[in-house]
Each structure stands twice: as structure tokens, then as C-alpha cells.
Amino acid sequence: xxxxxxxxxxxxxxxxxxxxxxxxxxxxxxxxxxxxxxxxxxxxxxxxxxxxxxxxxxxxxxxxxxxxxxxxxxxxxxxxxxxxxxxxxxxxxxxxxxxxxxxxxxxxxxxxxxxxxxxxxxxxxxxxxxxxxxxxxxxxxxxxxxxxxxxxxxxxxxxxxxxxxxxxxxxxxxxxxxxxxxxxxxxxxxxxxxxxxxxxxxx
Amino acid sequence: xxxxxxxxxxxxxxxxxxxxxxxxxxxxxxxxxxxxxxxxxxxxxxxxxxxxxxxxxxxxxxxxxxxxxxxxxxxxxxxxxxxxxxxxxxxxxxxxxxxxxxxxxxxxxxxxxxxxxxxxxxxxxxxxxxxxxxxxxxxxxxxxxxxxxxxxxxxxxxxxxxxxxxxxxxxxxxxxxxxxxxxxxxxxxxxxxxxxxxxxxxxxxxxxxxxxxxxxxxxxxxxxxxxxxxxxxxxxxxxxxxxxxxxxxxxxxxxxxxxxxxxxxxxxxxxxxxxxxxxxxxxxxxxxxxxxxxxxxxxxxxxxxxxxxxxxxxxxxxxxxxxxxxxxxxxxxxxxxxxxxxxxxxxxxxxxxxxxxxxxxxxxxxxxxxxxxxxxxxxxxxxxxxxxxxxxxxxxxxxxxxxx
Numbered sequence: 001x002x003x004x005x006x007x008x009x010x011x012x013x014x015x016x017x018x019x020x021x022x023x024x025x026x027x028x029x030x031x032x033x034x035x036x037x038x039x040x041x042x043x044x045x046x047x048x049x050x051x052x053x054x055x056x057x058x059x060x061x062x063x064x065x066x067x068x069x070x071x072x073x074x075x076x077x078x079x080x081x082x083x084x085x086x087x088x089x090x091x092x093x094x095x096x097x098x099x100x101x102x103x104x105x106x107x108x109x110x111x112x113x114x115x116x117x118x119x120x121x122x123x124x125x126x127x128x129x130x131x132x133x134x135x136x137x138x139x140x141x142x143x144x145x146x147x148x149x150x151x152x153x154x155x156x157x158x159x160x161x162x163x164x165x166x167x168x169x170x171x172x173x174x175x176x177x178x179x180x181x182x183x184x185x186x187x188x189x190x191x192x193x194x195x196x197x198x199x200x201x202x203x
Numbered sequence: 204x205x206x207x208x209x210x211x212x213x214x215x216x217x218x219x220x221x222x223x224x225x226x227x228x229x230x231x232x233x234x235x236x237x238x239x240x241x242x243x244x245x246x247x248x249x250x251x252x253x254x255x256x257x258x259x260x261x262x263x264x265x266x267x268x269x270x271x272x273x274x275x276x277x278x279x280x281x282x283x284x285x286x287x288x289x290x291x292x293x294x295x296x297x298x299x300x301x302x303x304x305x306x307x308x309x310x311x312x313x314x315x316x317x318x319x320x321x322x323x324x325x326x327x328x329x330x331x332x333x334x335x336x337x338x339x340x341x342x343x344x345x346x347x348x349x350x351x352x353x354x355x356x357x358x359x360x361x362x363x364x365x366x367x368x369x370x371x372x373x374x375x376x377x378x379x380x381x382x383x384x385x386x387x388x389x390x391x392x393x394x395x396x397x398x399x400x401x402x403x404x405x406x407x408x409x410x411x412x413x414x415x416x417x418x419x420x421x422x423x424x425x426x427x428x429x430x431x432x433x434x435x436x437x438x439x440x441x442x443x444x445x446x447x448x449x450x451x452x453x454x455x456x457x458x459x460x461x462x463x464x465x466x467x468x469x470x471x472x473x474x475x476x477x478x479x480x481x482x483x484x485x486x487x488x489x490x491x492x493x494x495x496x497x498x499x500x501x502x503x504x505x506x507x508x509x510x511x512x513x514x515x516x517x518x519x520x521x522x523x524x525x526x527x528x529x530x531x532x533x534x535x536x537x538x539x540x541x542x543x544x545x546x547x548x549x550x551x552x553x554x555x556x557x558x559x560x561x562x563x564x565x566x567x568x569x570x571x572x573x574x575x576x577x578x579x580x581x582x583x584x585x586x587x588x589x590x591x592x593x594x595x596x597x598x599x600x601x602x603x604x605x606x607x
Contacts, residue, residue: 067549067556074548080315081553083322089557 010124011036014095016044019116022147023098024055026123027063029090036060039158041126041134042097044117051104053113054126054134055097056159058150063092095123098147100140110139128166135163135175138182145186153193156183157200176201225469232470236456237478243459244273251459258458265451266490268507268529272455278483281540284318284393288438289554290362291400291562292355295569296348297338300593302577302586305333306346308355311561312362313554317544318393323554327561328362341417350418353407357426363397363440364432394533395438396541400555402491403442403506403523409495423498430504434527439534443542445551447473447521451492452510473519476510480519483543486510488529503527513543515550 013036014026024044036042036057043052068085071077077085102113117123126134134140144156160179164172180198187194243251251267258264295307308330315323332338332354338346408423433440452472476486490496491506499506505526510519522542528534545552564572573589580586589597 067560071548077548078317079320080317080323081548083320084313084315084557087322088325089560 010127012122013125014123016117016119016121021112021116024117025096027094029092031090032086036125039155039162041131042123044121044123046113046115046117051102053099053117054101056100057095057097058155059096061094100143108134131163131166141186153196229469236475239456239460241273243456244271255458262454263451263492264455264458265492268488270487272487274487276485278543279536279540281544282393285541286395287315287554288363288366288397289313289558290359291558292359293562293564294351294355295564300590302580302589305331306351307331308358309562309564310358310362311558313557314366315554325561349407353405353422356405357422359399360426360429364429367436367438394537396537397438397440398552398555399442401442402444404493404495409493427502439528439537441538442523444521446517476519480512482512482514484512485539513546515546
């Protein structure tokens with residue numbers, strides 16, 4: 001599948017509301033078609049713009065909205081009202097991202113960043129070209145596997161699928177096989193998880 | 204905590220008792236008033252006019268129209284397609300303690316074509332006013348909130364006039380989900396209902412001495428010109444007032460009964476018509492008694508109103524319309540059926556809910572605007588500082604929190 005033209009550019013998907021070395025949260029109001037995806041990669045500037053922290057989106061939540069709740073509880077909404085809510089009226093969303101590394105202007109470092117992004121820093125989704133560059137190395141996997149209380153297996157499966165989609169058709173299978181092998185190596189003591197991950201990738 | 208709730212508690216209790224007393228008193232007087240409405244409707248028109256002329260000067264009785272004052276009109280059928288336009292506004296008032304002296308008017312609007320299966324189009328127009336003639340009135344005094352409110356009201360109506368002039372485009376001409384407008388020929392659509400979240404009279408011009416001021420007169424002229432455009436477009440226009448507190452019809456009924464008027468806490472038109480109207484029915488039309496309505500009438504825009512039982516939680520709303528809507532059965536149908544239909548989801552018309560949301564300037568927006576203004580001042584070599592007083596308020600406005 002070739003990425004759609006809109007997906008070939010970095011898109012603003014949030015602004016940092018809280019952050020730490022290990023990750024950051026971003027909030028924004030946006031319309032449904034622009035929502036980022038679980039397992040997608042994003043970046044936010046840090047160190048006064050000298051570096052870009054690379055984050056892996058592991059949670060997307062739509063915050064409470066009284067008007068939407070009222071409409072949901074009422075009679076069947078008119079079609080135009082439903083379309084207004086879904087495509088025109090921005091939804092208040094929050095995304096949570098896990099820090100996987102950073103880019104210092106020259107290359108990627110696959111480790112926790114020296115400083116987190118600052119409050120209100122713009123968070124952009126990574127365009128396919130940057131996804132390919134960042135996932136050219138799978139050195140970020142230990143940080144994901146070590147993250148506590150995350151749906152790690154589903155998260156990795158989603159990340160691999162999205163990273164594969166960012167590649168030409170001819171390279172996708174090789175990428176997925178290579179990612180699966182690296183996970184099997186890192187999870188060699190836990191065959192159950194390896195099986196789960198492979199099943200998720202096949203699904 | 205600066206608010207001493209212990210101190211306020213007995214006052215709150217007293218407030219509750221007082222409200223209950225007024226409600227009980229009103230409920231005793233209400234049946235008699237409802238009967239007086241029916242009696243007044245049986246009066247000969249000239250006799251009714253004579254009694255209204257003798258009403259005490261403290262009363263503001265609504266004027267009767269060609270409809271019997273106790274008339275009730277059931278819900279008419281809704282047109283298969285109805286274009287709904289709504290505009291609402293908010294403002295940032297000037298603050299002499301801020302880094303710069305300015306004010307802002309923010310207008311939100313929505314254009315929803317019911318029955319089309321298409322998403323609506325929305326717009327927000329923000330205008331910063333900082334020129335000398337924006338900030339001072341014709342007497343050289345700093346602009347007051349009444350004049351800013353009047354300019355906001357005129358901008359809301361101008362936005363509706365802009366929307367009726369810009370027809371919705373057929374699907375093939377639209378450039379995205381949020382819609383777009385071009386020079387392409389317009390699709391023939393259904394009738395149009397334009398809604399405002401307020402009465403239709405320009406209140407800043409309602410006091411004679413204010414109406415005489417050139418700056419107020421200028422706003423009034425703009426407002427009336429927008430009404431001209433709306434009338435000529437063929438659209439229906441209505442001002443929607445939720446939970447109205449007026450008592451113009453109560454005044455009319457009491458004057459017709461020859462009662463001296465006087466205090467009647469809690470007795471409002473809304474209460475009267477809550478008893479008189481079934482769900483989704485509307486009352487007769489009445490002429491708005493405000494003095495400024497004479498000037499509106501002279502320009503062909505006399506304002507009338509009726510009460511409408513929306514069937515929603517708040518029950519009876521007041522709906523204001525110009526005479527050219529009142530006199531046109533098709534436009535009246537649009538107003539009546541359109542408002543009831545739009546109240547089904549959100550209690551008040553949905554397009555007004557969205558227009559309000561689009562117009563609202565919240566505290567965060569205000570702070571962001573202040574930061575932008577400060578940065579612009581600094582870029583141009585001017586101190587971007589708020590006054591010392593504003594700074595001290597900022598210091599003390601945030602609660603001190605002790606961390607353990």
C-alpha cells in the first residue's frame with residue numbers, strides 16, 4: 001500500500017502538556033480523520049530545538065466532552081449533526097508517547113533523551129521517510145520491552161505494521177521477518193510472548 | 204480561601220427560602236392571570252387599546268398584533284430541507300491594566316443544511332480593535348462596554364447577512380470536509396432560517412440619549428442594513444431567548460384587566476405560557492414595547508415576539524422576529540418548525556450551541572492573546588508589561604499550595 005499524499009508529510013498531532021525523560025503527553029483538539037494511530041511514531045523538539053525526541057504513541061484517549069455526551073444520550077442525531085461532530089468539530093484528544101530515542105540534527109540515538117520536550121512543544125507525526133530512517137535500526141526495542149504496564153506486544157505489532165507500510169512493497173516482508181527475529185532474540189526466555197507477537201503480526 | 208462559606212451559608216439558605224416563597228406566590232396568582240389572558244382576548248380591540256393606553260407608566264405591556272392574544276398554534280410540518288445559519292459573538296473588553304489598550308470581538312458561525320447528509324460549514328472571525336476611533340467614542344471618552352456589545356451584536360447580524368449572501372455549494376465544488384466557497388454557481392437549496400442567540404433589538408441604542416450619539420447611530424445603521432439584506436434574501440430570521448425573564452404579556456394582561464400593576468415577584472411571561480401552551484405549540488405574536496422598536500419599525504423592521512414551548516427541559520422560550528417574518532406564513536413555519544426540530548437534541552437550537560462554542564474566548568485564549576500582544580510590543584521596542592496592579596492580581600490570584 002502506498003501512503004496517501006496527506007500521510008507523506010509530518011502532521012501536527014498535539015502539543016506537549018506534560019513530559020518526562022521517559023515519555024510525553026500531548027493534547028489537542030482535532031477532527032477524527034486527523035487522529036494519529038496507536039503504534040505510530042512522533043517527534044517533539046527538546047533542548048531548545050537542538051534535538052527531536054522520538055516518541056511511540058501507546059495511548060490515545062478522547063477526553064470528556066459534555067456536548068457529545070448529550071448528543072449520544074438523545075434521540076438518533078440528525079445526519080448533519082453526526083457529521084459535524086465527527087468531521088468538523090474538533091475532538092479533545094490526549095496522546096501518550098514513550099521516548100524511544102532522539103535525533104540531534106545528524107543521527108538517531110536509540111536511548112532516553114538528555115532532556116524532555118518542553119511544555120507546549122509541537123508534536124508531529126513522523127512522515128514515512130522518517131519512519132523508515134528511524135526503524136532502519138531496531139535498537140529501540142529494548143526500551144519498549146522494558147516499559148512497565150504497557151500493552152507491549154500489541155504495541156510492537158502495530159509499530160511494525162506501520163513501519164512496514166512506510167516501506168516499498170518489496171521490502172515489507174523482509175522488514176517484518178527481521179523485526180520478528182530481533183524480538184525472538186530479545187524475548188528468548190519467554191516463548192509465549194514471542195508467539196503472541198508473531199500471531200499479532202500475522203493478523 | 205477568601206470566600207467564607209460558613210458566612211455565606213445562612214444567606215444561601217435564605218435565598219432558597221425566598222425563591223420558594225416567590226414560586227408559591229406566583230403559583231397562586233397564575234391561574235387568575237391565565238384566565239385574565241382569555242378574558243383580555245375577548246375584549247373589543249379598541250377597548251383593549253384604550254386600557255393599554257391607561258396602563259401605569261411602570262408597566263411595559265406588549266402590543267397586540269393581528270393574532271388573538273390567547274391564540275395557540277400547533278407545530279407545523281418541517282420542510283424536507285432547511286438551511287440553518289447561526290451566529291454568536293463574544294468579546295474581550297479593554298483593560299487599562301493590560302500591556303496595551305485594545306478590545307476584541309470574536310464571531311462564530313455555522314451553516315448547516317438539514318436533510319442534505321453533508322457536514323456543516325463553520326467559521327470564526329476575530330477582530331482586534333486598537334485604532335483611536337475604535338477605543339474612544341465621539342465624545343472622546345474611552346469606549347464603554349455597551350458600545351462594544353452593540354458592535355458585537357452588529358457583527359453577529361452582519362455575519363448572518365454574509366452567510367445568506369454566500370450560497371452553499373454543491374458537493375462537486377467543495378474543497379474538503381469543512382467546505383469551501385468559490386465563484387461556482389450555487390446549488391438550489393431549501394429555505395433558510397437564520398438564528399441569533401439573543402433578542403433582535405439593539406439594546407445599546409435603546410436609551411434615547413445613547414441613540415442620539417453618532418457612534419451608536421452608526422452601529423444602529425449597520426445593524427439595520429444587515430436586517431435589510433436578510434429580508435431581501437428571502438431568509439427567515441429569529442432571535443432565540445432561552446429562559447426569558449420578561450413580563451411584557453403579563454403587563455398586557457394586567458392592563459387589560461384594569462389592574463394597577465405593581466410588584467409581582469416571579470410572575471413572568473414564561474410562567475404564564477408554560478401553563479397556556481402544549482409542547483411544541485407557539486403563542487400569538489406580540490409587538491415588542493421597547494421605544495427603540497419605533498425606529499426599527501420606521502425602517503421596516505418592527506420587532507415582534509412569541510413564546511414557544513420547545514418540548515425541552517427549559518420549556519418555554521421567547522422568539523423574536525421582524526415584521527417581514529411575522530407577515531410571511533412560509534417564513535413563520537420555518538421559524539416555528541425549525542427551532543423545535545433543532546431543540547430536540549440539545550434543548551436549545553443545535554446551531555446556536557455550536558456558534559456559541561466557536562465564538563467563545565476562554566481564559567486560556569485570553570492569556571494567549573495577551574502573550575502575543577506583549578511579544579508584538581516588545582518587538583517594536585515598547586515595554587510589554589502589564590500594570591503593577593495587574594501583576595499583583597496575578598500573584599495573588601493563584602492559590603498557594605503547600606507540598607508535603
